[in-house]
Amino acid sequence: MLTITEVPGVATVQLGEGRISVAVSKALMKPGEVIEIKTPNAVTAIRGTVVVAEVEPAGNGYRSTITILRGLVDVTRLDATAGLVGPAVKVGALQRVSVLGSGPVSAPTSISSEAARRLASEFSLVPRKSRPPAWNR
Numbered sequence: 001m002l003t004i005t006e007v008p009g010v011a012t013v014q015l016g017e018g019r020i021s022v023a024v025s026k027a028l029m030k031p032g033e034v035i036e037i038k039t040p041n042a043v044t045a046i047r048g049t050v051v052v053a054e055v056e057p058a059g060n061g062y063r064s065t066i067t068i069l070r071g072l073v074d075v076t077r078l079d080a081t082a083g084l085v086g087p088a089v090k091v092g093a094l095q096r097v098s099v100l101g102s103g104p105v106s107a108p109t110s111i112s113s114e115a116a117r118r119l120a121s122e123f124s125l126v127p128r129k130s131r132p133p134a135w136n137r
Contacts, residue, residue: 021123039064042099061101
């Protein structure tokens with residue numbers, strides 16, 4: 001389940017369940033533009049990165065797993081009523097974090113280069129015909 005919205009300066013990829021890979025070229029972004037991936041319980045601010053976001057049901061909530069293949073992002077827990085909760089966790093290349101239910105963002109753990117290659121190979125690039133919206137740059 002995927003919803004993409006864009007308002008001036010902010011593009012949001014909202015993933016309710018499933019997996020998505022988002023690649024963002026910082027060189028194609030305008031100053032001040034923000035692209036974020038929202039899951040039911042986490043928000044990832046991305047810029048010049050390649051991110052894989054996964055959401056799956058877990059108990060009474062969801063498990064969101066954010067894996068960074070390239071770049072650096074901030075991941076913050078999201079509460080449906082309170083908004084962003086707690087400090088942002090910096091996650092770098094070849095690292096991943098998880099948020100289980102209403103728990104905190106986990107500490108980053110490392111993944112191998114081979115694991116990153118396997119994960120990246122599960123996705124294909126969508127060709128672009130003209131200047132794409134911010135979420136696809």
